[in-house]
Each structure stands twice: as structure tokens, then as C-alpha cells.
Amino acid sequence: MIRIENLSFSYPGGDFRLEIPRLTLEPGEKVAVVGPSGTGKTTLLNLIAGISVPTSGSVRVDDQTVSDMNDAARRALRAAKIGFVFQDFALLEYLSARENILFPYRIAAGIRIDARARTRAEQLALSCGLEGKLDRRPGALSQGEQQRVALCRALVMNPRLVLADEATGNLDPANKTAILDLMFARSSDHGATLLAVTHDHALLPRFDRVIDFSDFRQSQGGAA
Amino acid sequence: MNAFFLAFAYLRFHWGRSLVLVLVAALILSVPIISQVLLNGSQKALTERAEETPLVLGRRGSQLDLAMNALYFSDDRAEPVTMADADAIWDSGLALPIPLNTAFETNGARIVGTTLEYFDFRDLEVTRGRQMALLGEAVLGARVAARLDLEPGDTVVSAPQNLFDLDGVYPLELNIVGVLAGTGTADDEAVFVDIKTSWVIAGIGHGHDSVLSPGATQGDIVAAADIVEFNRITQENIDSFHFHGDPASYPVSAILLVPNDTRDATILRGRYLDPENAVQMIVPKDVIGELVGRIFRIKSLLDAVTLIVGAAALAAVGLAVFLTYRLRAREIQTAFKIGARRGMILRLLAAETVILLCFAGMIASGIALAVKSNGSALVSWLLAG
Incomplete structure (x- = not known):
């Protein structure tokens, strides 16, 4: 699903430099990324999503070389194949939960909101325990509910890859487990690969694999 | 359509700010219309009555x-x-x-x-x-x-x-x-x-x-x-x-x-x-004719002032819209990350501006109609004052 080779990235004028000789994620794999702050975990997600472009090397997602694409193609790839879940949920305060879930349809090129999209959004919401909450705005939802809405938004376009950037970082323990369960279950439902940045080592055993950014080594079977 | 939906939802949610922007824009649009209606009415009332009085x-x-x-x-x-x-x-x-x-x-x-x-x-x-x-x-x-x-x-x-x-x-x-x-x-x-x-x-x-x-x-x-x-x-x-x-x-x-x-x-x-x-x-016609000439010379000055004030006010409205976009940087970043198409933000900005101007235009039209329908009363009041 993801293949990174000889990747090198640095911000213009900055000291930070990220180098990944090789990294692969198989379709449907659930992978955690851990490591101290400032080691480049979020940068990795941005490089995979085509938000940032590597200085050298290549990033391939679903057999498409993201690093060679132009801006419009990278945007289209993100809209069609990648779902994002953020630590602060990043919901739009002025839209209802339903419209937040449908937001990717509203901003993507060439995609219309039809009855199927609405049905899919409602089914996702129901499967994430948001029954009766769809017409509420984010301000009227708990943090756990807001992250469920954000998860539905990430999955509504049926992405091949879900990128979660500390998605459980702002949640209480009960909600952390619940959201992670949902993230795993819904990603599996759709056969999506999950790449999640987390600081919560208690959650790591549940992932297929953990990438430790502190020395950038890859380990299998949940061991950091 | 999506841009208009999102723009309208945003403006409705922030209705207080939107209302102020609409009213400011409506006033900017109304002033030249009102002054034109009143001046035309005044000119007509002044000259007609003067010509009827030898x-x-x-x-x-x-x-x-x-x-x-x-x-x-x-x-x-x-x-x-x-x-x-x-x-x-x-x-x-x-x-x-x-x-x-x-x-x-x-x-x-x-x-x-x-x-x-x-x-x-x-x-x-x-x-x-x-x-x-x-x-x-x-x-x-x-x-x-x-x-x-x-x-x-x-x-x-x-x-x-x-x-x-x-x-x-x-x-x-x-x-x-x-x-x-x-x-x-x-x-x-x-x-x-x-x-x-x-x-x-x-x-x-x-x-x-x-x-x-x-x-x-x-x-x-x-x-x-x-x-x-x-x-x-x-x-x-x-x-x-x-x-x-x-x-x-x-x-x-x-x-x-x-x-x-x-x-x-x-x-x-x-x-x-x-x-x-x-x-x-x-001879009232001569006296009033001179007055009307002065009024229209003043009107051209008023038009210039209105233009300058209008430009300044529109710049202020534009600044307000621009600042709200700075406040909405997180939202824009989110839209960008999840694949917003190129120009979506500009479309949103344009849609919000169009919606605001439409409402402002409707209010300005209402004001202009009200002034026009009561024009003769207003003109009489202005002339008698």
C-alpha cells in the first residue's frame, strides 16, 4: 500500500532532516508510529499524503508515486484515497455532525453529494454510535463524540489509507479505547490500511506493527 | 454550489458579524442611491414650483x-x-x-x-x-x-x-x-x-x-x-x-x-x-435655477466623497473578511489536508462576498424604494427646513 525508498526531507532553512531508507506498509495493515516529539512523525504522514514533497527519494501510495505528482493530482489522491484523523478533531463549528462527515464531498473536485453519499454518512455515523447526534453542531458534542464524527469524515469517501495523527491524544482512557476500536473496525470493514501516530504505548500491542522514530527502526508484532 | 452552501452556513453561524458586514455594505450602497433620489426629487420640486410662480x-x-x-x-x-x-x-x-x-x-x-x-x-x-x-x-x-x-x-x-x-x-x-x-x-x-x-x-x-x-x-x-x-x-x-x-x-x-x-x-x-x-x-425661476446649479456642483463633490468613503468602507469590509480567513486558518488547513480542490478557498471567499453583497443589495434596494416612495415628503421636509 505504501512504499517509501531513500526518502530524504528537510524544511527550507531548517536543521531538521528526516531520512527513511525504506518503509513499506501492506494493504490492510494497522501500523503505529511512535517516538519523541520533533522526530518527524507528522512529517511522515504529510509526505505520504502529498502535503509535503520529499527533497529526494520516492513515496508510493497504492501504486502511485506521490512524490512525482503535481499539486492537483496530490489533492485528488488525498480526497479519493486517504482519510485523515486529527488530534484536535478539526471539525467545522458551523456545520452539523452530518455536514462535517460529508465535508470531504463538499471540497473535493468532481464529486457530488447524492443519496448514496448521505446514506453512507448516516450508516457510518450509526456504526460509530452517533445515532441522534447527526444534526448537532460540534459544540454540542462531547470530545469522544467529536472524534467519532472526525473518524466518520475520514472514512466517508471509502479511503484505501487512513492516517491518524495522535487521534486519541485528547481523549480520556475509555474514549481512547472506544475510538481505537472503531478506527480498527471501520478500517477493516473497508479494507483500509491504518497508519497512526501515537504517544500512548498502552495501545501499541493492538497494532500489527510499530515504527519507532526515536532511532527509526521498524519492529514487528507490536514490540517497540 | 458547495462553496455557497459552506459560505451560507458559516455566515449564518456567525450571524452577528455577518449582520454588521451586511448593514455596512447596505449603507455604502444606499448613500449614492438616496442622494440621487433626493437630489432628483429636490430639483424637480424646486424647479416646477419656481416655474409656476412668475x-x-x-x-x-x-x-x-x-x-x-x-x-x-x-x-x-x-x-x-x-x-x-x-x-x-x-x-x-x-x-x-x-x-x-x-x-x-x-x-x-x-x-x-x-x-x-x-x-x-x-x-x-x-x-x-x-x-x-x-x-x-x-x-x-x-x-x-x-x-x-x-x-x-x-x-x-x-x-x-x-x-x-x-x-x-x-x-x-x-x-x-x-x-x-x-x-x-x-x-x-x-x-x-x-x-x-x-x-x-x-x-x-x-x-x-x-x-x-x-x-x-x-x-x-x-x-x-x-x-x-x-x-x-x-x-x-x-x-x-x-x-x-x-x-x-x-x-x-x-x-x-x-x-x-x-x-x-x-x-x-x-x-x-x-x-x-x-x-x-x-423671479423665482432664476433664483432657484442658480440654487439648483449650486446643488449639483455640490453633488459632484458629494459623489466624490461618497466614492472615497465607500472605497474606505469596502476596504474595511474586505479587511474584516480577510481577518476572518486568518482566524479560519485551521479550517483551511484541514480542508487542504483532506484534499480540497485548488481554488476552493477562493471560491468560499467569493461565495461569502456574493452572499453578503446580495443581502446588502436587497436591504439597499429596500431603503432606496422607501426613500423613493416617500421622496416627495422628504423633499418637502428638506426644502421647508
């Missing part, structure tokens, strides 16, 4: 003040001339003099003392009640009647000239006998009385109790401070009303002149050319 006689001084007072009953009044001046015109046989005494008011409306010829001259028709016939009777302009909710049979009291003048003239209660049809002119805002009634208000004429004791003879006249002076003219006391002094010396604010023909008008004008003469004769 000549005006009044005290030498500001020609504009004289024209505005004689035509629109404005507050700007020169010293009055006298009925002797009207009599002189009448005696010349060159024109019909129509005296106007505009020295008094009631409930914010000008009391215009005149003769019945004025109604014929201005083509004024009584739609309710009848024409004034007796001392103390009044006929109301259409808008005064509507504004004060007065009908024939009601009364109005002339405004006191000085509340602190204990020795002054008492207000006079006027009996309303008729209401005029609306004309969209200054006549709609006036209360018409006979010129003699205006002199009663001025204290030149009055009525009071008999100063003769019952059974007394003329030689026993005793006047006392407790003799009642009437401030209401009724059928019972109307015969007691009388005037003091020479009628030729009674004041009139201005005299409208209706010459028999152009030749007589020219002769009349020639008689009042002497700058030493305390009385002047003006």
Missing part, C-alpha cells in the same frame, strides 16, 4: 430666502413687507397680488395666512370639508392632516411665539373646516388660514368682552385688566373681533404676483429695480 415681492435682502419662504414656507424669513405693497400692485392693475403671512406655526406645520386666490393659483382642491370662509377657520394640507390625524371639525392651536413673554399674544385655536388634496408640494405641509386670521394670531386683531357695563353709555367705557380676550373664535364672539391701526401697515411675509402678461411682468420688474427700494421683486 414673480415674488418681498423685503430686500436674500433673494434665496425670499424665494424659499414664499414657495416652500421655509423658516428663513426676511422682515415683512406690508399690505400697502400688495395694494400698490393691485392698484397698478398689472398683476394679481396674493399676500402670504408665514410668521406662525402649529404642531411643526407652517400656518400660511393668504387669500382664496392662492388656492386657485396653485390648483388646490378641498377633498374633505369645505373652503375656509370665516375668521379663525383653517384648511389643512394633506400630509399635515394625515400626520396630526386631523379632520374637519377638529381644532389646532397656533404655537406660542415666546413662552416667557407674559405680555405676548395668546395662541389662537383654529377651527379646521377642510383638508386639501395631496399635491406632493410644500402645500401638503401647510395649515392655511385667511390672512386676517394670521393677523389675529399676530395680535393685530382681537376680540374681547364688552367694555361697557350693562346699561352704561358710550361715555362710561371702563376697561379693566380682567376683561377676557378671546383665544377661540366662535359664532358668539366673532363679531367682537376687530383690528387696530392702518390695514395698509399690516405685515405680510411675501407677495406672490400673477402678472396679466409678459409685458405687465416686465413693467412691474422695472418698477422694483431701484436698489434703494426697501422692497424687491424676484
Whole structure:
């Protein structure tokens, strides 16, 4: 699903430099990324999503070389194949939960909101325990509910890859487990690969694999 | 469509901010429309009435003040001339003099003392009640009647000239006998009385109790401070009303002149050319024409000011919209990360601007329509002020 080779990235004028000789994620794999702050975990997600472009090397997602694409193609790839879940949920305060879930349809090129999209959004919401909450705005939802809405938004376009950037970082323990369960279950439902940045080592055993950014080594079977 | 949906949702959620932006934009759009409507209305009202009034006689001084007072009953009044001046015109046989005494008011409306010829001259028709016939009777302009909710049979009291003048003239209660049809002119805002009634208000004429004791003879006249002076003219006391002094010396604010023909008008004008003469004769069309020319020169300046203020206000609105986008950086970043198409943010900005301008345009249109439909009233008020 993801293949990174000889990747090198640095911000213009900055000291930070990220180098990944090789990294692969198989379709449907659930992978955690851990490591101290400032080691480049979020940068990795941005490089995979085509938000940032590597200085050298290549990033391939679903057999498409993201690093060679132009801006419009990278945007289209993100809209069609990648779902994002953020630590602060990043919901739009002025839209209802339903419209937040449908937001990717509203901003993507060439995609219309039809009855199927609405049905899919409602089914996702129901499967994430948001029954009766769809017409509420984010301000009227708990943090756990807001992250469920954000998860539905990430999955509504049926992405091949879900990128979660500390998605459980702002949640209480009960909600952390619940959201992670949902993230795993819904990603599996759709056969999506999950790449999640987390600081919560208690959650790591549940992932297929953990990438430790502190020395950038890859380990299998949940061991950091 | 999606951009409009998102833009409308955002504007509705932040309705307070949106309302302020809409109102500011509506005001910016309204000002030029309102000024244009009022100026066009003013020009029309000014020139039409001036062209219908051939000549005006009044005290030498500001020609504009004289024209505005004689035509629109404005507050700007020169010293009055006298009925002797009207009599002189009448005696010349060159024109019909129509005296106007505009020295008094009631409930914010000008009391215009005149003769019945004025109604014929201005083509004024009584739609309710009848024409004034007796001392103390009044006929109301259409808008005064509507504004004060007065009908024939009601009364109005002339405004006191000085509340602190204990020795002054008492207000006079006027009996309303008729209401005029609306004309969209200054006549709609006036209360018409006979010129003699205006002199009663001025204290030149009055009525009071008999100063003769019952059974007394003329030689026993005793006047006392407790003799009642009437401030209401009724059928019972109307015969007691009388005037003091020479009628030729009674004041009139201005005299409208209706010459028999152009030749007589020219002769009349020639008689009042002497700058030493305390009385002047003006041609309202010329005086008002000069005023209109000045107004339109001022309007071009006003247009420039409006343009500058409008540009500044629009820049402020643009800055407000821009700043909200800075505040919405997180939202924009989210949209970008999840694949917003190129230009989506610009589309959102454009959609919000279009929606705001549409609402502002609707409000501005409403204001413009309201101003236009009440244009004649506003113009009359502006001209009479």
C-alpha cells in the first residue's frame, strides 16, 4: 500500500532532516508510529499524503508515486484515497455532525453529494454510535463524540489509507479505547490500511506493527 | 454550489458579524442611491414650483430666502413687507397680488395666512370639508392632516411665539373646516388660514368682552385688566373681533404676483429695480435655477466623497473578511489536508462576498424604494427646513 525508498526531507532553512531508507506498509495493515516529539512523525504522514514533497527519494501510495505528482493530482489522491484523523478533531463549528462527515464531498473536485453519499454518512455515523447526534453542531458534542464524527469524515469517501495523527491524544482512557476500536473496525470493514501516530504505548500491542522514530527502526508484532 | 452552501452556513453561524458586514455594505450602497433620489426629487420640486410662480415681492435682502419662504414656507424669513405693497400692485392693475403671512406655526406645520386666490393659483382642491370662509377657520394640507390625524371639525392651536413673554399674544385655536388634496408640494405641509386670521394670531386683531357695563353709555367705557380676550373664535364672539391701526401697515411675509402678461411682468420688474427700494421683486425661476446649479456642483463633490468613503468602507469590509480567513486558518488547513480542490478557498471567499453583497443589495434596494416612495415628503421636509 505504501512504499517509501531513500526518502530524504528537510524544511527550507531548517536543521531538521528526516531520512527513511525504506518503509513499506501492506494493504490492510494497522501500523503505529511512535517516538519523541520533533522526530518527524507528522512529517511522515504529510509526505505520504502529498502535503509535503520529499527533497529526494520516492513515496508510493497504492501504486502511485506521490512524490512525482503535481499539486492537483496530490489533492485528488488525498480526497479519493486517504482519510485523515486529527488530534484536535478539526471539525467545522458551523456545520452539523452530518455536514462535517460529508465535508470531504463538499471540497473535493468532481464529486457530488447524492443519496448514496448521505446514506453512507448516516450508516457510518450509526456504526460509530452517533445515532441522534447527526444534526448537532460540534459544540454540542462531547470530545469522544467529536472524534467519532472526525473518524466518520475520514472514512466517508471509502479511503484505501487512513492516517491518524495522535487521534486519541485528547481523549480520556475509555474514549481512547472506544475510538481505537472503531478506527480498527471501520478500517477493516473497508479494507483500509491504518497508519497512526501515537504517544500512548498502552495501545501499541493492538497494532500489527510499530515504527519507532526515536532511532527509526521498524519492529514487528507490536514490540517497540 | 458547495462553496455557497459552506459560505451560507458559516455566515449564518456567525450571524452577528455577518449582520454588521451586511448593514455596512447596505449603507455604502444606499448613500449614492438616496442622494440621487433626493437630489432628483429636490430639483424637480424646486424647479416646477419656481416655474409656476412668475414673480415674488418681498423685503430686500436674500433673494434665496425670499424665494424659499414664499414657495416652500421655509423658516428663513426676511422682515415683512406690508399690505400697502400688495395694494400698490393691485392698484397698478398689472398683476394679481396674493399676500402670504408665514410668521406662525402649529404642531411643526407652517400656518400660511393668504387669500382664496392662492388656492386657485396653485390648483388646490378641498377633498374633505369645505373652503375656509370665516375668521379663525383653517384648511389643512394633506400630509399635515394625515400626520396630526386631523379632520374637519377638529381644532389646532397656533404655537406660542415666546413662552416667557407674559405680555405676548395668546395662541389662537383654529377651527379646521377642510383638508386639501395631496399635491406632493410644500402645500401638503401647510395649515392655511385667511390672512386676517394670521393677523389675529399676530395680535393685530382681537376680540374681547364688552367694555361697557350693562346699561352704561358710550361715555362710561371702563376697561379693566380682567376683561377676557378671546383665544377661540366662535359664532358668539366673532363679531367682537376687530383690528387696530392702518390695514395698509399690516405685515405680510411675501407677495406672490400673477402678472396679466409678459409685458405687465416686465413693467412691474422695472418698477422694483431701484436698489434703494426697501422692497424687491424676484423671479423665482432664476433664483432657484442658480440654487439648483449650486446643488449639483455640490453633488459632484458629494459623489466624490461618497466614492472615497465607500472605497474606505469596502476596504474595511474586505479587511474584516480577510481577518476572518486568518482566524479560519485551521479550517483551511484541514480542508487542504483532506484534499480540497485548488481554488476552493477562493471560491468560499467569493461565495461569502456574493452572499453578503446580495443581502446588502436587497436591504439597499429596500431603503432606496422607501426613500423613493416617500421622496416627495422628504423633499418637502428638506426644502421647508
